[in-house]
Amino acid sequence: MLMDIEKTLLDEAAIGKRVRELAEQIAADYAGKDLLMVCVLNGAAVFYIDLLMDMQIPLEMNFIRVSSYGAGTESSGTVRILYDLEADITDKHVLIVEDIIDSGRTLKRLSKLLKERGAASVKCCCLLDKPSRRAVEMQADYVGFSVPDEFLVGYGLDYNGKYRNLRFIGTLKPEIYE
Numbered sequence: 001m002l003m004d005i006e007k008t009l010l011d012e013a014a015i016g017k018r019v020r021e022l023a024e025q026i027a028a029d030y031a032g033k034d035l036l037m038v039c040v041l042n043g044a045a046v047f048y049i050d051l052l053m054d055m056q057i058p059l060e061m062n063f064i065r066v067s068s069y070g071a072g073t074e075s076s077g078t079v080r081i082l083y084d085l086e087a088d089i090t091d092k093h094v095l096i097v098e099d100i101i102d103s104g105r106t107l108k109r110l111s112k113l114l115k116e117r118g119a120a121s122v123k124c125c126c127l128l129d130k131p132s133r134r135a136v137e138m139q140a141d142y143v144g145f146s147v148p149d150e151f152l153v154g155y156g157l158d159y160n161g162k163y164r165n166l167r168f169i170g171t172l173k174p175e176i177y178e
């Protein structure tokens, strides 16, 4: 697995430091509120666990899986749910946790859907943001790192389902894509 990596963009220490900063900020912002943290499977799973383990406030965990480029055209704004939340989110403060915003479609559709379900508020926390790739207008409320337009793997991010279990974020050698 390690021999497939071309370079490291963010190492374990840099990720850990930033995750703790985000956790501290989010915990302060949501203190005293009924917080439900939504993990967008599969990519966000690693970041999600690290983030909430650094937050010392009461919160609820829930998971959702959506297809990013499946059913629905861009204009319809629909999101196909492959696995839905278990919780009733009415009147709860929802924080969507994502690994990366690329085109912005996944997060835009998901946040619209959760608002329609009657959440008290819907905000997004994203570890990585690739602003140069945006196809729809979407900005996360909390962003870990802004990254260049390179295909990244590790810390939840995959290529063909693999490399999610790397402790750092990096790029793959070109021959891996061939």
Ligand SMILES: O=P(O)(O)OC[C@H]1O[C@H](OP(=O)(O)OP(=O)(O)O)[C@H](O)[C@@H]1O
Pocket: 040, 041, 042, 043, 044, 066, 067, 068, 069, 098, 099, 100, 101, 102, 103, 104, 105, 106, 107, 158
């Ligand atoms: O901003 P966008 O262009 O919508 O892309 C970002 C989404 O794409 C990836 O998920 P993917 O649907 O590949 O599934 P995964 O999380 O299981 O890897 C990533 O984890 C984000 O959820």
Ligand code: HPA
Pocket: 100, 102, 150, 151, 152, 153, 157, 158, 159
């Ligand atoms: O850079 C990326 N890596 C893995 N998955 C992704 N989904 C959107 N961008 C990426």
Ligand SMILES: [Mg+2]
Pocket: 040, 041, 042, 043, 044, 099
């Ligand atoms: Mg994802």
